[in-house]
Structures are given as structure tokens and as C-alpha cells.
Amino acid sequence: MAGTKIAVLGTGIMGAPIARNLSNGGFDVRVWNRTRAKAEALAAAGATICDSPAQASSDVEFVLTMLSDGSAVESAMTGASGALPAMRADAIWLQCATVGIEATEHLAQLAEKASIAFVDAPVLGTKKPAEDAKLTILASGAAELETRCRPIFDAIGQKATWIGAAGTGSRLKLVMNSWVLAVTASVAEAIAMAEGFGLDPDLFLSTLAGSQVDTPYAHIKGEAMIKRDFTASFPTAGAAKDTGLIVEAARTAGITADVANAVHEKFVRAVGAGHGDNDMAAAYCVTAAS
Numbered sequence: 001m002a003g004t005k006i007a008v009l010g011t012g013i014m015g016a017p018i019a020r021n022l023s024n025g026g027f028d029v030r031v032w033n034r035t036r037a038k039a040e041a042l043a044a045a046g047a048t049i050c051d052s053p054a055q056a057s058s059d060v061e062f063v064l065t066m067l068s069d070g071s072a073v074e075s076a077m078t079g080a081s082g083a084l085p086a087m088r089a090d091a092i093w094l095q096c097a098t099v100g101i102e103a104t105e106h107l108a109q110l111a112e113k114a115s116i117a118f119v120d121a122p123v124l125g126t127k128k129p130a131e132d133a134k135l136t137i138l139a140s141g142a143a144e145l146e147t148r149c150r151p152i153f154d155a156i157g158q159k160a161t162w163i164g165a166a167g168t169g170s171r172l173k174l175v176m177n178s179w180v181l182a183v184t185a186s187v188a189e190a191i192a193m194a195e196g197f198g199l200d201p202d203l204f205l206s207t208l209a210g211s212q213v214d215t216p217y218a219h220i221k222g223e224a225m226i227k228r229d230f231t232a233s234f235p236t237a238g239a240a241k242d243t244g245l246i247v248e249a250a251r252t253a254g255i256t257a258d259v260a261n262a263v264h265e266k267f268v269r270a271v272g273a274g275h276g277d278n279d280m281a282a283a284y285c286v287t288a289a290s
Helices: 015-024 037-045 053-057 070-078 101-113 127-131 143-156 168-196 202-208 216-227 236-252 258-275 280-286
Strands: 005-009 028-032 062-065 092-095 117-120 135-139 157-162
Touching: 005 015, 005 053, 005 070, 015 028, 015 037, 015 127, 015 143, 028 037, 028 053, 062 070, 062 143, 070 101, 092 101, 092 143, 101 117, 101 168, 101 236, 117 143, 117 168, 135 143, 135 168, 143 157, 168 202, 168 216, 168 236, 168 258, 168 280, 202 216, 216 280, 236 258, 236 280, 258 280
Parallel strands: 005 028, 005 062, 062 092, 092 117, 135 157
Antiparallel strands: none
């Protein structure tokens, strides 16, 4: 699909490396970001910087949205100079941001009203996997769209699964995030407890290593907490937003989500303590003894 035109709307922590990998993969990439300066660095990778979602999305085969939340996605698609009215009739909208179940259903309805094919394709992975084109894509939508979308997913990820009708991907993403975010919060408490009990916190990670309960993610976040390195791979504000989506979805489904509620409260507290732009490993900061 060399030369295939694709617009990437949103060039933040995730959108920028996605756009760069698409460009490196031979796609003709047009990018837009609300703050243009965050997109301009992509010109060196061969991307065309656009002044509006409409400009980026005109005459492209695909539009990929990677924005902060459902409202931001809707604004980019339907607001002033929005992408949706500018899209070709045969174009596909790849909605890759984590926006929750309700917002995904609303966005799918907007696409249907505009007669645009919609693929719900949130991704698993943070900054480094995005940079290394090792994301996992949880794609869902009309089965006949899979073949057309596959080369894009191959350019940005190491695994892509097509799991049913549009909306299924977003449901699974909340399930996966509920586990990832709970692990992060749990590691924060384990590290804080080790330090509070007068132990070297590295003992926690070294004892965990190779055991039946080991998980690589615990080491990634645990090492960051021990080093107090909160350089953002996935910002705490995003974790608070996502746990809020999980809690709301669980409530709607009638699930008693005690863990998700507690994890959400921790990340909200971390944002309130000024760690919104720090990595979600900063959950440690509102856990450790002061």
C-alpha cells in the first residue's frame, strides 16, 4: 500500500510515533494537531502538516484519530473544518483513541449518518511500544474492512486482532486497561510498603522475577517508581480518565467493581496532587509515606 494516503488527527505521545511509523512504512501521511507545534516535528519524517482536520482528511483513504477523549475526537471530526464532511465516500475512519463504550457508539453513529465506514481500533501499549511499532490493535467493525486495514495495523503494531462488530474493541480495551491500571496501582503500594517496612524495594522485584505471579509490566513500573523517574509514557491524567471510563462502564453493566473504583480514586488523587502530566507510575507519590 505504498503511497496510500492517510490522515492522523492527534500527534501527542501516541499519535506522533504512529504517524512516523506510517510514514516510514511508505504511506503518504498528513497530520493535524490542535497545537500545530506538536505536529511540526513530523515534517522531517515526510508527513504533511495541515492546518485543519478537513485539510488533512480531504482525498485520503484513511483517517486515524488518536485524541484525548470522545469530545476531542467528535470536535475534530464534526466541528469547524471537521474531517467527516471532507472525507471521500470510500474512506475508512480508524478510531484508535480510548474513549469508552458510550462515546464509541456515538462516534459510530456519526460515521453511519455520514455514510463513512467506521473501525473501532483502540490500541494496547504506551509511548515505547508506539515508537517501536509494537502496539496491539483491538480492531472491530465490518468484516469486509479487515483486509484494507491490515497493512496500516502491520505498520504500527506487532499484533492486530479483529474481534467483531464496531464497539467490541473498545469494550475489550476497557477490560485490558482495568488489569494494567490495577497492576500499576498495586505495584505502587508494594514498593511503598517495602520502603515503609525498611526493606530495599528491589527485593520486591527480584523476588517476583521468574515466579508464577511475575509480570514484565510490574518491573517496568516498579523500576520507575524506585528511581522516581516519572517521565511520561502514559500520563497520570490519562490513567484517571481511563479508570473513570472503566468505572462508568462497569456501573452501567451492573458490575461491582471495587478494585476499579479504588484504582480510579488513586489516580484522581495523583492528578490532584499535581502529577497529571507525569507517568502513571506517579501513583506511587500518593501512596508512599510522606
